[in-house]
Amino acid sequence: MSENKELKEAFKLTCHDVGVDCDVEFIGKDFEEIMKKASVHAAAEHNLPIIPPNIMKKCALALRGIYLDENGNEVKK
Numbered sequence: 803m804s805e806n807k808e809l810k811e812a813f814k815l816t817c818h819d820v821g822v823d824c825d826v827e828f829i830g831k832d833f834e835e836i837m838k839k840a841s842v843h844a845a846a847e848h849n850l851p852i853i854p855p856n857i858m859k860k861c862a863l864a865l866r867g868i869y870l871d872e873n874g875n876e877v878k879k
């Protein structure tokens with residue numbers, strides 16, 4: 803078993819998860835942080851200045867729990 807005392811729990815979402823053909827991913831410690839990043843990206847890249855409630859719901863359902871190492875990189879299990 804590898805050492806994992808430095809791992810931090812986080813969440814991840816990609817545009818792809820909500821049906822957008824885009825592989826940009828958002829990582830944050832909670833849903834709020836991810837949606838902040840996602841809304842900036844959606845406004846800039848997808849011409850979607852406000853994320854509608856149905857997309858917001860899809861995001862919440864698509865959210866995945868991940869672990870980050872001490873450098874903030876996702877740990878693949």
Ligand SMILES: [Zn+2]
Pocket residue numbers: 817822824825826843847848
């Ligand atoms: Zn995107």
